[in-house]
Amino acid sequence: MTHPKGMGLTLALVSAVAFGGSGVAAKPLIEAGLDPLHVVWLRVAGAALVMLPLAVRHRRLLLRRPALLAGFGLFAVAGVQACYFAAISRIPVGVALLVEYLAPALVLGWVRFVQRRPVTRAAAVGVVLAVGGLACVVEVWAGLGFDALGLALALGAACCQVGYFVLSDQGSDSEESPDPLGVIAYGLLIGAAVLTVVARPWSMDWSVLTGTAAMDGTPVAAFLLLGWIVLIATVAAYVTGVLSVRRLSPQVAGVVACLEAVIATVLAWVLLGEHLSAPQIVGGAVVLAGALIAQSSAPAKTPEKPVASGGPERELSTPGTTA
DSSP: OOOHHHHHHHHHHHHHHHTTTHHHHHHHHHHHTTHHHHHHHHHHHHHHHHHHHHHTTTTTHHHHHHHHHHHIIIIIIIIIHHHHHHHHTSOOOHHHHHTTTTHHHHHHHIIIIIIIOOOOOOHHHHHHHHHHHHHHHHHHHGGGSSSSHHHHHHHOOOHHHHHHHHHHHHOOOOSSOOOOHHHHHHHHHHHHHHHHHOOOOGGGGGGGGGGGEEETTEEHHHHHHHIIIIIIIIIHHHHHHHHHHHHHHHHHHHHHHHHHHHHHHHHHHHHOOOOOOOHHHHHHHHHHHHHHHHHHSSSOOSSTTTTTTTTGGGSSSOOOOOO
């Protein structure tokens, strides 16, 4: 019989790989002519359609937790993914995701200055490391060599992750915690509804999906890339992430979640030819180390609190997604 923690680690790794592959599949579609918002809409709407049976099964959540569902749909689904996909249309995938991983540090700022709860010295050190590592990733000594709007969008994704953590913290306080799969299903539905208004998919160039997209010069069928984004990088990633958290502590799941940034960077290097300089690689490692220290060192009221655990796209039940 498989040990629960062993299975949990396996599921967490699968989730990290799935989420990490979203950017490398989306960027060729964007470069082929699709607007980043249209790619996000396709991803979220497709995943919402797949998860629709779960939404029907957990329809009572609409009455019990409307604010939580709305917040999750707006921040963890629509906000994170729209900002992230828009960011990777302007800056490298690895850089965008590393910037997004400032979220654990930003969460500590919320805990300390908004909630006025103490944080440990180690957590503060983690924040300093994350900010210093980010400075290396964006090469501030070169006068911000990256597109400023792209960096701002990546930071927007990080801020949306903070909103998710705060909502999850509130949602886990009650005596009857909502089923995480139901919250994911409705979050995707609400996110799809919001993105439909914002992205206006009726103006999309649908012909792009019938052609090919170049992945570092290699043509790949666009519908295969879209299938990966919807089925693997969204549905499978969310489900395996939630199941892994149920078998692991939030801290352990958060550690594995940090691998998403590494996986995304490696995949972008291999599949998209997006090479990072030595200082950027070192800076990325420092960002991950700082995020890891920050999210594993912040105190929580109870073991279930998600104040400083991993990425939003994988921690709904204990504590995220996210992507």
